[in-house]
Amino acid sequence: MTDHLDTFRLDAAPMPDAHGRFGDYGGSWIPEVLVPVAGRIVEGWSAARTDPAFLQEFVGMCRSFVGRPTPLQVAPRLTAHAGGAQLLLKREDLAHTGAHKINNALGQVLLARRLGVKRVIAETGAGQHGVATATACALLDMPCVVYMGSHDIERQHPNVLRMELLGAEVRPVDEGQRTLTDAVSAAIRDWVADPDGTYYLLGSAVGMHPFPTMVRDLQSVIGHEARAQSLELLGGELPSVVVACVGGGSNAIGTFMPFAGDGAVELRGAEAAGDGIDTPRHSASVAAGSIGVLHGARTMLIQDDDGQVLPTHSISAGLDYPGVGPEHAQLAATGRATYTGVTDDEAMAALQLTCRLEGIIPAVESAHAISLALDIAAGRPASDTVLVTVSGRGDKDLATIMQYRAAHGVTSMNFADAGDDHHPAPGAPHVYA
Amino acid sequence: MSTRDLRAAFAAAAADGRAALVPYLVCGHPDADTTVHLVLEAAAAGADVIELGVPFSDPLADGETIRNATRVALDAGMSVAGCLDVVRRVRAAGATLPIVLMGYVNPLARYGVERFCADAAAAGVDGLIVPDMPLEESGELLAAAGSVELGVTFLVTPVTGGARIAQLAAASTGFLYCVATTGTTGARADVASSTVELLDRVRNLAGDTPFAVGFGVSTPEHVAELAPHADGVIVGSALVALVERDAASLAGRIGELVAATAVVGVR
Numbered sequence A: 001m002t003d004h005l006d007t008f009r010l011d012a013a014p015m016p017d018a019h020g021r022f023g024d025y026g027g028s029w030i031p032e033v034l035v036p037v038a039g040r041i042v043e044g045w046s047a048a049r050t051d052p053a054f055l056q057e058f059v060g061m062c063r064s065f066v067g068r069p070t071p072l073q074v075a076p077r078l079t080a081h082a083g084g085a086q087l088l089l090k091r092e093d094l095a096h097t098g099a100h101k102i103n104n105a106l107g108q109v110l111l112a113r114r115l116g117v118k119r120v121i122a123e124t125g126a127g128q129h130g131v132a133t134a135t136a137c138a139l140l141d142m143p144c145v146v147y148m149g150s151h152d153i154e155r156q157h158p159n160v161l162r163m164e165l166l167g168a169e170v171r172p173v174d175e176g177q178r179t180l181t182d183a184v185s186a187a188i189r190d191w192v193a194d195p196d197g198t199y200y201l202l203g204s205a206v207g208m209h210p211f212p213t214m215v216r217d218l219q220s221v222i223g224h225e226a227r228a229q230s231l232e233l234l235g236g237e238l239p240s241v242v243v244a245c246v247g248g249g250s251n252a253i254g255t256f257m258p259f260a261g262d263g264a265v266e267l268r269g270a271e272a273a274g275d276g277i278d279t280p281r282h283s284a285s286v287a288a289g290s291i292g293v294l295h296g297a298r299t300m301l302i303q304d305d306d307g308q309v310l311p312t313h314s315i316s317a318g319l320d321y322p323g324v325g326p327e328h329a330q331l332a333a334t335g336r337a338t339y340t341g342v343t344d345d346e347a348m349a350a351l352q353l354t355c356r357l358e359g360i361i362p363a364v365e366s367a368h369a370i371s372l373a374l375d376i377a378a379g380r381p382a383s384d385t386v387l388v389t390v391s392g393r394g395d396k397d398l399a400t401i402m403q404y405r406a407a408h409g410v411t412s413m414n415f416a417d418a419g420d421d422h423h424p425a426p427g428a429p430h431v432y433a
Numbered sequence B: 001m002s003t004r005d006l007r008a009a010f011a012a013a014a015a016d017g018r019a020a021l022v023p024y025l026v027c028g029h030p031d032a033d034t035t036v037h038l039v040l041e042a043a044a045a046g047a048d049v050i051e052l053g054v055p056f057s058d059p060l061a062d063g064e065t066i067r068n069a070t071r072v073a074l075d076a077g078m079s080v081a082g083c084l085d086v087v088r089r090v091r092a093a094g095a096t097l098p099i100v101l102m103g104y105v106n107p108l109a110r111y112g113v114e115r116f117c118a119d120a121a122a123a124g125v126d127g128l129i130v131p132d133m134p135l136e137e138s139g140e141l142l143a144a145a146g147s148v149e150l151g152v153t154f155l156v157t158p159v160t161g162g163a164r165i166a167q168l169a170a171a172s173t174g175f176l177y178c179v180a181t182t183g184t185t186g187a188r189a190d191v192a193s194s195t196v197e198l199l200d201r202v203r204n205l206a207g208d209t210p211f212a213v214g215f216g217v218s219t220p221e222h223v224a225e226l227a228p229h230a231d232g233v234i235v236g237s238a239l240v241a242l243v244e245r246d247a248a249s250l251a252g253r254i255g256e257l258v259a260a261t262a263v264v265g266v267r
């Protein structure tokens, strides 16, 4: 029996054009000092993604170190709760370090080693990419510095301790909103100071060419497995809808791309709507942004009329970013994928439901996807299937969850009632025997 | 006002036996009125060209001093249109020195590249520097700027290869900007020996495109050290910090910097 990893390829999706553009989006809007190193990474990745030896090493580590393939499982009680289509969970929360971020971090540290670079830097929001990078650097013996907004350091503290345990240096970023976008800027400024000696390990499918492509290629292991596992689980059928949360968009693009050629499969991204898309406090770049350039890419961006990037908000540090990967902007523009805002409240309700009904504590980021999947499932017949990527586990979020409960005056451990405003009541028939 | 005036300013300084002095200020720091006043003072103190930073919320290539000044300017309401207004006021007050705007691409794109170039030229701007727009992405800007005779400046750095330096010099319709060190803007204690090496390399590759050196250049001593190796010297963060601390002494400082641009002997 195959574990599906033997058919995985890093070059399954095409490279964008020479400028790194996906239609009108993407590109390489970078200071001249980064042009040579970006060129080397483009060349390095173009070669690595088609090199059987590189693929073999990556896949080998996915199996032995990450614990791939991650399971695809039916979620019987969430399905019953939604009362419509069957829900499938792609369990990236079971990947080593607790989120999909490790797929990308390992692949890129392998590339950094191949390029002969001696030092790795990264940004992190939720801390999962920082932990993944620190982990990959420990494994492959690279010094590692992680930039993290000081607001995120507060709300994702367990991950700071994990990074430090793994030997990384965590540098707080005290500028702007002190969140992910400021951490990306700080990391780029570090990179600019030593472009030849430093590898910048970007954690999402954002930024200048070739990061959106490289991160997509590496994270496509999620969708590749999920597609093959769906065919097995569903007797040769594919899911009707595939759902993932979108911060920068790495778990989403990795989930979507292997399904992109399956015209009948709907691709749905869950963006963070924070307090609501009609308020100023959200980070739904595709649903509520406009075209702009940030961190080296032309993409959908939350900005004002003067082109100044606006403050964003999400209860989840990992989705709290004003931009989005350029390929998502392109998928939205062509209509191949659709992006929907999920509020803090909706995500927290879905989080609680997933804990109680499935015995899984999802990351707050992932809970956005689950909330959208529940809504979609509720409106569809039992013969349909909605596959949702659970991008990570929620252990890192206990402080956020406690704060949320305190702010909402919830005293008991059970705040699931909020969820019943948004989703059909439990008791709908099980679709599985 | 045009590319021609910009090139003429470098030529005039050279004819004077000097490198051109190019002070950089953040437009709107601490407010628009002060910027208008400081530009006029800088011109009177002998600055050859003035570079005004158009504030952007996420200035990737800038160090702390300019980032903070940018934040102050934005909080005080500065915008792309506001920068053009500052230039208009400076021109109305009679300043004739070339003015170059340095702005990140997003605010300019949001304003509309073509419209921006037209309005900038009409306001009295002579040139543009867009530090996050590499040559490969610059087609639209070059066309729009060219049609209104705005000079476009590209940047070269210590890690830029020879062939690309030549290419960027040839593409620069304004002057060529030599970034003295890798890293962001910000005052530095010394001039790196690699900076002089870069400039001597550029001298051989730039053809007749004038080139100026900036990033980290802070004191009259730095200026004196670099002036023999470049057509112009840009002083940014050190002056922005001075505006922050003691704006009244800016003109005097610019006078000292201009005095340091004299090139002793022949190149």
Ligand SMILES: Cc1ncc(COP(=O)(O)O)c(C=O)c1O
Pocket: A099, A100, A101, A125, A126, A127, A128, A129, A203, A204, A205, A245, A246, A247, A248, A249, A250, A251, A252, A317, A318, A319, A363, A365, A366, A391, A392, A393
């Ligand atoms: C668990 C989890 N899910 C999702 C994200 C969002 O990132 P992306 O959109 O790149 O998948 C993060 C980011 O930190 C995360 O930690």
